[in-house]
Amino acid sequence: KAGVTQTPRYLIKTRGQQVTLSCSPISGHRSVSWYQQTPGQGLQFLFEYFSETQRNKGNFPGRFSGRQFSNSRSEMNVSTLELGDSALYLCASRDRDQETQYFGPGTRLLVL
């Protein structure tokens, strides 16, 4: 099976803009989670979706949002970008009854 894919891999935006990142989970996986990785804060949980419903949310401002489509693909959106949003955004998918999350290669976002 193909792994988790994320697009785009790299992105440069300016402050105040918004951005949408995409994640395609492993075929058959219905759960998708998003994480932000920065040198200062490390890996932090953003949110999790299962069957198009957000099941869990991390401690991030409302500028961070996401959604999941009927084919389990997920997008996350960050509005009004700030310099501190520069990070590697990782998506992970999980099979229904399994504990393991499988991560994609990430999208590296640079906000100037």
Added chain:
Amino acid sequence: AQSVTQLGSHVSVSEGALVLLRCNYSSSVPPYLFWYVQYPNQGLQLLLKYTSAATLVKGINGFEAEFKKSETSFHLTKPSAHMSDAAEYFCAVRVSGGYNKLIFGAGTRLAVHP
């Protein structure tokens, strides 16, 4: 609340030497614990996981970890380091009742020198 502490942000070993990366967790319930590895410019790859079965868990690339409840530890070891093991390693605990939510340690960067 669950948490993970990785002792040592940087570890350096010689090729062929023992690798020991330390992880301590805090959890009020039996935890699910994971070790992931991250190579430069890549995502996270699962090395191994503990899910309350055997306390000694074997993973990929010769790594293993032992769950010790009395010490609340889940240290990662490899008998003989290889140059290709140089990467960043993350210990994580799955939040109980938190479905997919993982709490990660700060990571340990492993350097392997000839």
